[in-house]
Structures are given as C-alpha cells and as structure tokens.
Amino acid sequence: METALVLAGSAIGAGIAVATGIGAGIGQGYAAGKGAEAVGNQPEAQGDIIKTMLLGAAVAESSAIYGLVVAIILLFANPLMKLL
Known part of the structure; x- marks a missing residue:
C-alpha cells in the first residue's frame, strides 16, 4: 500500500512540475510580443x-x-522509493 x-x-508531483512550462510559455509569448x-516603435534599436x-x-x-x-526524476529515478 505504501x-x-x-x-x-x-x-501528481511530476504533473505539477511539468505545469511550470505553462507559465514559461505565457511569459515568453508576452516578452516576444x-x-x-x-x-x-524604435527600429534603430533592434539589436x-x-x-x-x-x-x-x-x-x-x-x-x-x-x-x-524534476518530473523526470520523480517518474524514473524516484528517490522516495528507496525510503520504503
């Protein structure tokens, strides 16, 4: 059971860890826009x-x-399994 x-x-933890990609995608899209x-507005400062x-x-x-x-570690090299 344990x-x-x-x-x-x-x-569940791996799913939450992968959800960090949502915030990164939103931030990158906002920055690119x-x-x-x-x-x-200022083509001379393009570089x-x-x-x-x-x-x-x-x-x-x-x-x-x-x-x-973090998600890959939790799914494939789970350190918590060694505690059982």
Missing part, C-alpha cells in the same frame, strides 16, 4: 531589443527545464 501511495504522489512592439529579449527568454525557459528535470 508503494502505491508513493507512486501516486510522485505522479512586447519585443516586436518595441522594434516597431539591443533582440539581445535583451533573447536573454529574458532564456531565463524564462530555464524554469520550465527545471520543472521537466
């Missing part, structure tokens, strides 16, 4: 705007990657 509870909790708007936007996208994507790593 094993089933640990596996169920791990599956604002970056395109800024380039439209600086794109550099800043790409840096922000990389930072936002890192949280989604961390969520994916």
